[in-house]
Amino acid sequence: MSSAGRLLLRAPLVGVAAALVALLLVAGLVGRGDDRSAGTPVAAGPGPAAPPPSTSGSGDHAAYVVMAGAPIAVRPALPGGGYRVFGHHRFLVAYYGTAQTASMGVLGTTDPDTMQRRLMRAGRPFLEPGEQLQPVYELIVTVADASPGPNGDYSHDIPTPYVHEYLRTAHRHHALLLLDLQTGRADFPTVAKRWAWALKDPSVGLALDPEWRMGPHQVPAHVIGSVDADEVNRTSAWLSRLVRRHDLPQKLFVLHEFRLTMLPDIQRIVHRPGLAMLQHADGFGTRGQKLATYHAITRPAQFRQGFKLFYHWDIHRFTPQQVRGIRPRVSFVSYQ
Template sequence: MTSCGSGSANSAVKEDSTKNAKSNQVQSAAVGNDRKPLDTAEYQRLMTYLANGDSSGRWPVKSAPLPLAGAILPFHRIVAYYGNLQSKKMGALGKWSKDTMIRNLLSEVKKWSDADSTIKSIPALHYIAVTAQGAPGKDNKWRMRLSQRWIDTTIAWAKEINALVFIDVQIGLSDLKSEIPLFEKYLSMPNVHLGIDPEFAMNGKGGKRPGTVIGTLDASEINWVGDYLTDLVKKNNLPPKIFMIHRFTQGMVTNAKDIKLHPELQVVMDMDGWGPPDLKKGSYRYWINEQPVQFTGFKLFYVNDTEKSGQKEMMSREQVLSLKPKPIYIQYQ
């Protein structure tokens, strides 16, 4: 299995897991399942808080509809470990043993809650279920569909710590319509959400293999997924589904202004690039802040942001929280 890592921000800009620790650090399992009516005043207050004094008029996004009851955002900040259980190189989720990973994740969740007491942080396991490959495979799609038993394992681990689960898809030379419906039984669960990665979407790139150039998805393709998730929410009477999109260059998402928003959906545009702080901040400014969709995310790399960037440490929580708008989804790779 190829370890396809996220791209550099240079491309953009130019305790122990004991019962006590878990109960102290993790929000109730009912997060996202509490179907009390939406507190619209609190929603608006937190959206303004996340805008962080932005004076451009872009944030908070005025065209965004109020979400259905049970919405996770902006009432909680998601802190996710991303990766694959079969690879130590694809991210924090598979880097350590289960117990060490959970202990590290819960420690990060607590640190984020301490850094921003206005919005309580909750954990998530973000599992790459379809991975881009450096070989074409039998169907010449340059992606591997992993056994769904690993999703079952991820969901079981998440249940132990009351965490959310994200299924992430790298399509290679396949397409979203072929890959996303494979996970319908999981996406029909209230605690399972979706991420897609345009970096490894290679249609429209002249048949080049993943990892040789940065891929792209258009708003029209993203909207198909949004409509699909919206229909699942309606059909299964679910709380809003979180839909996360990776991005660290302009070309990764074309026509972002045309991405449709729904009360059944909460769209997070995640700044996915690695590099020194100034480059990461620049990527966030140009491709996340200045092209608003709805909510924002920020990825931190344990290795690439330090060893490969010549830095001693990753960006601090305080530095990330100073961004305009404040990211509501934090992902560790």
């Protein structure tokens, strides 16, 4: 038995709380201050005994410590440890797309486990000394459509078994799952709430894609959509409350953009507690065109920055080293 275990067993009743804290510190289940100052986390190992069954359907990754026969829930952590998305010197690299098809991005070109191996190979060259790679699966879960569909909103949700499959893969490989919404004429808060069951999982974040947010008379792929700050703020407020209500670690919250008109009043978007808010530059083309787009839209005082690389549509695609040289600095790269 470890010294921490002996401490817990021998502690008198009045010292149980202190002994429990000592045990949790040894187990790595209690945060040690701001993750941004932390070094490389301890490698993930097998967890404690199985917790009581979850009724959320999300496979929530709360940790449990058993004392006097009763399970005590401990705040769930992010994959790799900690509670801040960009803590532990993480650099995020994603594959983007939807399930069972390559037509919308590289994520769906193969099975999830093979995708994970390819993603890690693509991501490692981005790392600078002292950093660790955080894999991300950006899965389009609500897909914009050219026809109105039964609800008249020009979008549809992918089947939930596909989402469960990517979530299980994310758990196995300590990855983040980022749910991407292309909502057509439906508003972002309404659609986001349909995915609450998955967003209760500590590994799951949310991305909004204004390109596919249509007005009342617009049709996806015929125009480039947009969303105002009020709708973004209502979505982020709901997600922030979800984080607080379920005592979750920080969630990645991504806004895609490649034209100023997509987020016309971006300066009014509010920073929310519990969310790592990131503005993601999506444009494709030559290096010069992509940099011009990036510098036109970025607001580094308001958000962290993301950058998309296209396997087929970029001309002389940026190398990882060139991406790391971009200013303002990029914290998250996705491949499509």
